[in-house]
Amino acid sequence: MHLTAEDIIVELVDQEGNAVPHGTAGEVVVTHLATSEFPFIRYRTGDVAIQSEKVCACGRGLPVLQEIQGRTTDFIIATDGTIMHGLAVVYPIRDIPGIASFKVVQETLERVVVQIVPGIDCGPEVEAIISKGIKARLGQSVEVCVLRVEDIPREKSGKFRYVQSLVMPT
Structure with missing residues (x-):
């Protein structure tokens, strides 16, 4: 380029x-x-x-x-300081049946909020599967909060954002 x-x-x-x-x-x-x-x-x-x-x-x-x-906001930081692309937290979610769409927001090193729009087959086990997948990548001490929502709004640009980190690397 x-x-x-x-x-x-x-x-x-x-x-x-x-x-x-x-x-x-x-x-x-x-x-x-x-x-x-x-x-x-x-x-x-x-x-x-x-x-x-x-x-x-x-x-x-x-x-x-x-x-x-x-x-820069598409990168996630694990509790041990490892910086990784946001795809690391997308992969454990995207293939779960019954999730129509989702967004992962890393609020702090210790807290991640995942919004999901449940589809027809979104069972009660989804929250545990998401939590397990994110903890495996970011650290077992991370609090994973999964919220079922009706809609996830697009950015002002019109684009959909799957991952957002509010954590600045040190």
């Missing part, structure tokens, strides 16, 4: 805003001074990516992103 870096500066940074080395995941931060109305200075996008050590094959010598991993 070729960066048009002639008029912008793209940095990949850690939580403290320090540059990460090529090949390491970091949050995408953009500086764009070439606008007459309003410059962006170290604008934190919330996207997590990895910059390649290679340059673009087009011959312009511009930097290339090796991979875009997701949003």
